[in-house]
């Protein structure tokens with residue numbers, strides 16, 4: 001048999017160095033990482049060596065290897081009979097495989113069972129940017145071994161090796177201005193509950209997302225680590241708490257998905273070179289954030305890389321693992337979340353437009369949102385077992401991995417240059433909100449019109465006040481001028497009287513006619529001047545009064561108009577409110593009415609059913625035949641439903657018969673021995689539209705059922721109309737009566753749908769020749785038929801009426817509901833606008849604060865994000881100190 005050999009080692013593993021850019025930490029410092037990188041998910045496959053259990057074989061079957069890796073380590077062959085289809089070079093022999101299930105898949109890399117941990121890590125573990133390594137595979141195929149392995153020695157898995165690489169890089173970073181902070185978290189998802197493996201009291205944690213941090217677990221503890229030893233310490237603590245259990249396929253099976261998170265922050269601090277390497281850079285940064293030391297260098301930029309190392313719980317087929325009880329529940333949850341993962345991958349690789357990716361279907365997919373199709377470089381390691389017993393599982397794992405190959409991720413470096421970036425983000429958000437607000441506001445016309453009207457009214461009021469003030473001012477000026485005029489007149493008079501009654505010199509002057517004339521002229525001039533001035537002022541006043549009053553009138557008109565608009569709008573709003581209320585009330589009333597109608601319908605239905613039951617029981621109690629049945633007993637049994645029984649062969653009876661014939665051809669019924677009582681009772685049975693069905697199944701006394709030709713057959717799907725015009729639908733299968741009188745169900749395509757049970761009864765009970773349902777048979781003459789036939793005639797009509805009323809009520813109700821919905825929508829838009837306004841103002845305040853902060857901190861220090869303190873530099877030793885939590 002062909003073995004599975006390692007070609008990696010033969011070709012020299014060390015030569016095959018990482019095809020990825022650099023290690024996680026190194027990557028944060030390279031220049032080329034500035035640009036975004038769009039790349040497919042890297043998918044590799046690892047085949048584990050056979051376990052001793054597998055090598056022993058199952059029963060008489062010896063161990064059989066089903067996997068082979070082709071040269072080039074990119075193709076894996078999975079075959080039920082490997083030696084028959086794969087040649088010694090590991091290539092497929094085409095014709096040989098025809099008889100066997102054989103598959104060939106191509107991946108980024110395939111590691112065979114001999115491949116050491118070291119090589120797996122070198123080729124697939126080293127990552128940059130935000131990165132994720134996800135181990136996926138059937139239970140017991142080596143996921144935990146690959147991810148964790150041993151904490152020391154050559155069996156170390158990807159996690160310890162990654163941690164070592166990170167610290168080796170940090171220690172050897174030649175750039176003195178670079179400072180690093182490494183933090184670690186460890187969580188598990190067990191039965192869809194996220195819990196912190198490093199702080200067991202923190203369980204049921206929520207997964208959240210924000211623009212800056214991407215997807216994160218709220219409340220998850222983060223531990224600042226300064227050496228690989230500190231990380232191992234944390235890992236061991238977490239592993240002890242991780243949910244594991246023994247299953248048939250794995251003695252220590254992981255029952256939860258575990259995620260180890262390592263976050264590396266690199267801070268580039270210009271000027272740190274001068275200070276030398278001593279001291280704790282992060283404590284310095286944080287003191288600068290507190291606004292103290294002027295000598296503290298400004299932080300230029302912070303790059304953040306996050307590594308998610310995911311060890312998934314293994315998929316398992318329950319019947320193979322033999323899980324029961326708690327294990328079974330765990331298995332269900334595990335399989336459900338893995339199938340959600342499959343759905344996300346299917347959606348991401350769907351060639352049609354990416355509409356909806358169901359990340360939120362499980363905690364696992366929510367947590368891996370960034371790793372699948374997001375800002376992340378992701379490697380999926382699919383693990384398979386080589387044995388034949390795992391063939392199906394290996395195949396489904398390879399198919400799953402094959403699909404995942406097509407996922408495109410977009411990784412970019414998370415860089416937080418300074419708070420200006422934050423400010424720009426806020427401004428963008430602000431702009432977006434403003435646009436959103438403007439867009440929404442266009443929809444709310446009424447409210448806006450009201451606001452505009454209010455605004456105009458306010459402006460008109462203010463204008464009116466201003467006009468009145470101006471008028472008053474003019475009046476005051478006018479009065480002042482008048483006063484002045486009066487005063488001058490008085491002065492002139494005084495001067496004249498002085499001149500007339502003055503001293504001798506004055507009198508002498510007065511005597512001079514020329515002087516007197518001059519004085520008179522002067523006095524007249526002054527008088528004229530003032531009179532002209534007063535006239536002008538008076539005209540001005542009148543003008544002002546006129547225009548002011550015109551203005552006031554105009555404003556009054558405007559105000560009145562605004563008031564009318566406001567009143568109309570308010571009335572419309574009130575009217576709308578009232579309409580909504582009344583619609584609601586109407587709706588409630590219709591609801592009540594509908595319920596009432598439905599209750600009535602139910603009551604009638606129940607009555608009808610019990611009536612039928614009573615009739616059949618009655619028939620069963622009189623095996624001698626229904627010919628001798630006492631009409632009054634039946635009348636009693638029928639109660640109110642007996643109606644106004646007409647005489648045999650009465651008008652109604654004939655009408656009914658006629659109706660029956662018109663509704664459809666008579667049922668194909670073989671002759672029976674007994675009377676038509678039951679048939680008539682149940683003549684309403686048919687394929688009508690009545691919204692109920694009778695669960696009642698009547699049994700006929702053997703003696704009364706012997707058919708002349710041995711069988712009575714009711715046609716499935718045949719309908720009979722109720723005497724009252726209503727149609728009743730029975731959902732029971734039709735019955736066929738055999739010669740021995742026992743009833744057997746007729747199974748047919750329609751048997752579920754239509755069952756003319758009544759017709760069967762009719763035939764079986766009516767003696768003599770086969771007769772169509774509703775035809776008064778020989779027994780009709782005893783009067784019983786008529787009673788029975790008449791009995792339900794009142795109820796179907798009533799039922800139909802009730803049903804029609806209920807239908808109308810339901811229609812009206814839905815119309816009302818639609819109106820109500822549209823009103824509610826308008827209100828919702830208004831509410832959303834208010835909320836948006838609130839958010840806008842909050843954001844504006846925030847922007848203001850940030851701007852102030854920038855203003856105050858500019859020139860001193862730019863450091864803002866480095867709020868985590870560490871004590872002492874690298875080097876290990878003491879226990880890890882706790883950093884800030886999620």
Ligand SMILES: Nc1ncnc2c1ncn2[C@@H]1O[C@H](COP(=O)(O)OP(=O)(O)OP(=O)(O)O)[C@@H](O)[C@H]1O
Nearest residue numbers: 048049139140141142143144145250253254313314
């Ligand atoms: N490459 C390998 N080399 C040697 N032993 C391996 C290898 N892979 C897996 N094993 C062994 O196989 C067994 C199962 O592996 P492991 O527990 O890692 O499987 P798993 O996929 O994590 O299973 P589960 O999903 O049930 O947790 C372990 O005993 C492990 O040591």
